[in-house]
Structures are given as structure tokens and as C-alpha cells.
Amino acid sequence: MKGTVYRFKMLTMASASLCLMASCSSDDDDDELGNWTDKSVFDGSPRSSSAYFTIGNIGYSGVGYDGDDYLTSFWAYDMDGDYWSQKADFPGAARNAAVGFAIDNKGYIGSGYDGLDELSDFYSYDPSSNTWTAIAEFPSTPRRSALAFGINGYGYFGTGFDGDNDRKDFWKYDPNTDSWSELVGFGGDKRRSATTFTIGDKVYMGTGVSNGIYLDDFWVFDSATESWTQLLDLDEEDDYSIVRSNAVGFTLNDYGYIATGTSGGTLQSVWEYDPSNDTWEAKTSFERTSRQDAVVFSNNVRAFIGLGRTGSLYLDDLEEFFPYDEYDDED
Numbered sequence: 001m002k003g004t005v006y007r008f009k010m011l012t013m014a015s016a017s018l019c020l021m022a023s024c025s026s027d028d029d030d031d032e033l034g035n036w037t038d039k040s041v042f043d044g045s046p047r048s049s050s051a052y053f054t055i056g057n058i059g060y061s062g063v064g065y066d067g068d069d070y071l072t073s074f075w076a077y078d079m080d081g082d083y084w085s086q087k088a089d090f091p092g093a094a095r096n097a098a099v100g101f102a103i104d105n106k107g108y109i110g111s112g113y114d115g116l117d118e119l120s121d122f123y124s125y126d127p128s129s130n131t132w133t134a135i136a137e138f139p140s141t142p143r144r145s146a147l148a149f150g151i152n153g154y155g156y157f158g159t160g161f162d163g164d165n166d167r168k169d170f171w172k173y174d175p176n177t178d179s180w181s182e183l184v185g186f187g188g189d190k191r192r193s194a195t196t197f198t199i200g201d202k203v204y205m206g207t208g209v210s211n212g213i214y215l216d217d218f219w220v221f222d223s224a225t226e227s228w229t230q231l232l233d234l235d236e237e238d239d240y241s242i243v244r245s246n247a248v249g250f251t252l253n254d255y256g257y258i259a260t261g262t263s264g265g266t267l268q269s270v271w272e273y274d275p276s277n278d279t280w281e282a283k284t285s286f287e288r289t290s291r292q293d294a295v296v297f298s299n300n301v302r303a304f305i306g307l308g309r310t311g312s313l314y315l316d317d318l319e320e321f322f323p324y325d326e327y328d329d330e331d
Contacts, residue, residue: 032282032283032284032285032327033283033284033323033324033325033326033327034270034283034284034321034322034323034324034325034327035284035321035322035325035326035327035328035331036284036286036287036288036319036320036321036322036331037319037320037322037331038317038318038319038331039082039304039306039318039319039320040077040082040083040084040318041316041317041318042075042077042084042306042307042316042317042318043075043084043085043086044073044075044084044086044316045066045071045314045316046066046067046307046309046314046315046316047064047065047066047071047307047314047316048064048065048066048096048291048292048293048294048307048308048309048314048315049064049065049096049097049098049293050062050063050064050071050096050293050295050307051063051064051098051099051100051109051112052100052295052296052297053100053101053102053107053108053109053150054102054297054298054299055102055105055106055107055127056105056299057078057079057080057299057302058076058077058078058079058127059076059077059079059295059297059304060074060075060076060077060087060100060107060125060127060297061074061075061077061100061295061297061307062074062075062087062090062100062109063090063094063095063096063098063109063112064096064307065096066314067309067312067314069094070093070094070095070096070114070115071094071095071096072089072090072091072092072093072094073086073089073090074086074087074088074089074090074125075087076127077297077304077318079297079299079302079304087125087130088130088131088132090109090123090132091123091132091134092109092110092119092121092123092134093114093119093121094114095112095113095114095119096112096113096144097111097112097113097144097145098110098111098112098113098119098144099111099112099146099147099148099157100148101148101149101150101155101156101157102150103150103153103154103155103173103175104150104153104175105126105127105128106124106125106126106127106175107124107125107127108122108123108124108125108135108148108150108155108173109122109123109125110122110123110135110138110148110157111138111142111143111144111146111148111157111160112144113144113145117142117163118141118142118143118144118161118162118163119142119144120137120138120139120140120141120142120143121134121137121138122134122135122136122137122138122173123135124175135173135175135178136173136178136179136180138157138171138180139171139180140169140171140182141162141167142162142163143160143161143162143163143167144160144161144192145160145161145192145193146158146159146160146161146167146192147159147160147194147195147196147205149196149198149203151198151201151203151223152201152223152224153175153176154172154173154174154175154223155172155173155175156170156171156172156173156183156203156221157170157171157173158170158171158183158186159190159191159192159194159208160192161192165190166190166191166192166209166210166211167190167191167192168186168188168189168190168191169182169186170182170183170186171183172226183226185226185227185228186219186228187228187230188205188215188217188219188228188230189210189215189217190210190211191208191209191210191215192208192209192210192245193207193208193209193245193246194206194207194208194215194245195207195208195247195248195249195258195261196249197249197250197251197256197257197258197273198251199251199254199255199256199275200254201222201223201224202220202221202222202223202275203220203221203223204218204219204220204221204231204249204256204273204275205218205219205220205221206218206219206234206242206258207234207242207243207244207245207247207258207261208245209245214243214244214245214263215243216233216234216235216241216243217230217233217234218230218231218232218233218234219231220275231278232278232279234280240271240280240282242258242269242271242280243263244258244261244262244263244267245261245262245263245292246261246262246292246293247259247260247261247262247267247292248260248261248294248295248296248305249296250296250298250303250305251298251300251303252298252300252301252302252303252321252323253300253301253323254275254300255272255273255274255275255323256272256273256275257270257271257272257273257283257303257321257323258270258271258273259271259286259294259296259305259321260286260290260291260292260294260305260308261292262292265290266289266290266291266292266310266311267290267291267292268285268286268287268290268291269282269285269286270282270283270284270285270286270321271283272323283323284327286305286319287319287329288315288317288319289310289313289315289317290310291308291309291310291315292308292309292310293308293309294306294307294308294315295307295308302320303320303321304318304319304320304321305318305319305321306318306319
């Protein structure tokens, strides 16, 4: 595995480094690059484990769990106007731990857990008509806490927990034929609650847990060849650790990010990935409550993180991230 030079530009105190590897806030946040600003609080009930996707300047989020009930409600967040609007309810069973992804100008939500069983049904959402359509059911084992992404006109879905075992298989969805086909070639561990981000025609995947163990392997999927390549681990040479599950991944200005999640406790830490040299850099921690099972909306120009939970507290706040602004604790 190739070497790397670990870049940790803005930290000047060892205590700040230790804090970022844990789940704490710190007065040293202003030593790091990156700033968060408050945005419009979610109009619905606080919730976690919602499915989400972004189309243009609109982030969409639906289903989830609010501590009492599994949900079907579906919402849109307007990045430019900074407001939420409720859309047509998700038509399937109420659930959480489902996946969401976008292909061109349509969104997709499927799989998940309804409180009794893992699920395999999928639906597409058309923003132009605010309507849902059932699509081909996922043909393999029903599951929750899987991951999915859309790229180059196709959807990809894999990993997750099927009620008995963690999974590592991946499948491709073709919206033109409304059909699924299995892919081969992923050599990583089985896992659930992993995360991805997309840079150009490549999708980066890591984190998650398998058999109770947090995973540190990190992979890139080349959509042109539909092949996987392993990259440097997420705790390379003990210089840093991005190991966690139930995190969010997103892209800004062609850099990747992994934020929040859980690893023995909920996290606030945020890490930036540079694909040109396979390195990570710590950024200012998420400024609100540490959390897992959040949602993220990102269109490569702007990024927002919100909702989720910490312990039994379900959250409804939303923050926008500016990775190269100086930290300001007044906004």
C-alpha cells in the first residue's frame, strides 16, 4: 500500500488533535479551518435514520424514526431560499434505515426496517410532479442500514444487515429497463451503516461496522469500469482515525468529507479527503450536538448536515458547512 504524508495544517495543540479523534467539542475549534452556520430548523418532527438525496439545489429527506413511530413523511429543503416544504408521503411502509439516491432528475428510496422486518421494496420520486412510482423490488435479501449511490445514469446498492448477517454484495439498478443486476469484484469486509461520497466519476466508500467491529478499510469505485480499489486505511499508521459508523459522507468542491457518526459514542468530528494524494485533514467539528444517523444535502457547491439523534434525543436542526472559512463561534 502506498505511503502518504499526513496533512494536519491548522492544528497547533495536541489536545485539539485528541479531541477531534473523540466526540468532544473544544475551545480550540477556532484553530481549525472550517465554519458552520445555522440554517432553517426542520419543519417536521425531529427524527433519525431518514433516507435522503439531492437534486440540484434541493435536498430531499423522508421516512425515519422519531423515537415513537416509523415515518412516511417526505420533505424538501431549498438551499437558496433556506426553507422546508412537505411533499407527497412516501408510499411504502413506514420505515427507517432505508437508502436514498438520485439518478438524473429523479430520486429513489428503498430497503430499510419497519420495526419487524427488513425490507426490499423501492420507489422513485419525480420532483416535477411530486409523485411516487413503485419500481422493481430488490431481488436479493431484504436489508437495512445499506448504502446506495447514483452515478452515470445508474443506481448502485449494497452492503447492509439482513436481520441475521452483515452483507457485502453490490447491485446495479438500470432505470431504463427497471431491472437489477449483481456486480462482482468488491473485496472488502461485510458491513452495515457505512457511507460514501462521489467525486467526478468515482465513488469513495468506507466506515461502518461488521460483527460489532468498527471497520477501517477505505475503497474507491470506478464507475467507468465498475471496479473497486482499496486505498489507505482510515486509521493509517495511527496518525489519525476516521473510524466510525452511522456517519454522513458528502462532496464539496471536489473534496470528500466524512462527518458525525458514532464510535463508542456520538461524534462531531469532520474530515476532508483529498483524492489527488489519498490524504485526510481535520476540519472544524460540527458545531451542534454530536450525532449519528443524520442527513446531508450536498450539490458539490454547498453542504448541509442536520437531524439525527444523540442517545434518545432526536434532532431537527440544520447547519451549513464552509470548509475554508475561519471558525466563528458567533454565527
